[in-house]
Amino acid sequence: MSKFIFITGGVVSSLGKGIAAASIGKLLETRGLKTTIMKCDPYLNVDPGTMNPYQHGEVYVTEDGAETDLDLGHYERFTNAQITRDCNITTGKVYHTVITKERRGDYLGKTVQIIPHITDEIKRCIKKVSKEKDVDVTIVEIGGTVGDIESLPFLEAIRQLRWELGQSYALDIHVTLLPYIKSAGEQKTKPTQHSVGRLREIGIVPDILLCRTEKHISKEQRDKIALFCNVDREAVIEAPDVKNIYEVPLSFKKGRLDDLILKKLNLKSEDKDLKDWENLVIHRLRNPQHEVTICVVGKYIALQDAYKSIYEALVHGGIANDAWVHIIKIDSEEVKNNTVDRLLADAQGILIPGGFGDRGIEGKIRAVQYAREKGIPFFGICLGMQVACIEFARNICGLKEANSTEFDKDTAHPVISLLEEQRHIKMLGASMRLGSYPCRLMKDSKSFQAYKKETISERHRHRYEFNNEYRKQFEKSGIMFTGINAGQDLVEIIEITDHPWFVAGQFHPEFRSKPDRAHPLFRAFIKASLEMREGITR
Secondary structure, rough: OOOEEEEEEEEOOOHHHHHHHHHHHHHHHHHOOOEEEEEEEOOOOHHHHOHHHHHHOEEEOOOOOOOOHHHHHHHHHHHHOOOOOOHHHHHHHHHHHHHHHHHHOOOOOOEEEEEEHHHOOOOOOOOHHHHOOOOOOOEEEEEEOOOOHHHHHHHHHHHHHHHHOHHEEEEEEEEEEOEEEEEOEEEEHHHHHHHHHHHHOOOOOOOOOEEEOOOOOOOHHHHHHHHOOOEEEEEEEEEEEEOOOOHHHHHHHOOHHHHHHHOOOOOOOOOOOOOOHHHHHHHOOOOOOEEEEEEEEEEEOOHHHHHHHHHHHHHHHHHHOOOEEEEEEEEEEHOOOOOOHHHOOOOOOEEEEEOOOOOOOHHHHHHHHHHHHHHOOOOEEEEEEEEEHHHHHHHHOOOEEEEEEEOOOOOOOEEEEEHHHOEEEEOOOOOOOOEEEEEEEOOOOHHHHHOOOOEEEEEEEEOOOEEEHHHHEEEEEEEEEEEOOOOOOOEEEEEEOOOOOEEEEOOOOOHOOOEOOOOOOHHHHHHHHHHHHHHHHH
16 A cells, blocks of 8 residues: 655745655655655635636646646656646535535435545545555645645545554655744744644644744754654754755755655665756756846746746756756736837847737737847747747738737637637636647757657647648748647647747647756757857857
């Protein structure tokens, strides 16, 4: 049977439970154990797919087409765990399943209640993931903060699971905060004490405390936390602020967190080091030989997490090219004819990410035009490819009113139009073209040079596509359609023939990028941008 690690959080949100879960997964994999990681989100939405990015941040898409919490991206970037739709459950998903069973008559004669029916469904979902993945350790992150009403069913479910499984089969790691009061010059343990107290009231006694802190924990503070929170002194683990999230596994290794977990779960494995990861973080990420400036022109720029995977994939592309990537975030609503030169003046590469809705679209189109005319390396992703097509149609093909039917249903030239399979869909949730689809590459193309293979597979999340009625007109004007979904004859990648590096794809390559395995297109984009920089500085 798989063993379980439950990760809870207290005091405040955004303490980094997701990064902690991913880092623990990385440490255990290094020790030779097979792991999987799942996230339990307390909100009532069935999934985050219909949420505005300002509400929830990025929607991460799994290989099998699930719209999930962004923390699943951290899980995949740090580990080799197979993350699927079952690795993210929400209160909405759990209640939907239970109510469907009730309506079907599965509980006939019974009163359906939070306990046992909701908690039983949560336990079933957790056990299903561990069983289907056939892993040594299942890491379960509980979203929200201890004390939140909506998190209670999940906490009760893991309390029951811990009792059912036995002491050596499950443990709780509680992530908490040790605030430093600058005016007093003191680090305060009281928030941690109160958080652990609330957790114990629910019936969960944490085995390990991960203490987020700006300052190192003194021996006296560690002893105090251990005494008042009823945990072993060695189980008070320091989780200091780091410059980069990829340093967290190294920090946890230094605190011997992996040894402690193995001891408490009665697991034996070889003690391996993190030399490869350390080399990546300490030498290649902290001390690169080169530097490059990339402008990301998006509509959700104000929220860091809205383009989380994009930013991380750019960092990965930098690592692969021994370069520090300086990212300039530009709100597309601010890009106009009289501002574009000023806003994009420092760009050595321009990236336009995905999104929905017409807000800021004209600014994105103007940014594409700037990249095309100035010969600046350009990378368009999903909506970024669509606006690139609109810009090319208007300014090169002479189709001045070209647009997407998403933004103008009555446009004279719908170069981007609704997917045929989407035309009769009325329910918005989980109804887009989602998940991994194959693509065949043209050999004489920048994309083929990046991937070095003819057939690829990438993850999608969209409703609109390039209108094939305009394909010949585009080709005559200098666009190459270098990636095609042969089965449905859908355009996946476009390139401009007389441009140093202009590549745009309908898919989301950022979801497959890792720090030690940069996505081929991000690696190639950063390489082209570095060449642009070198040409400018010569």
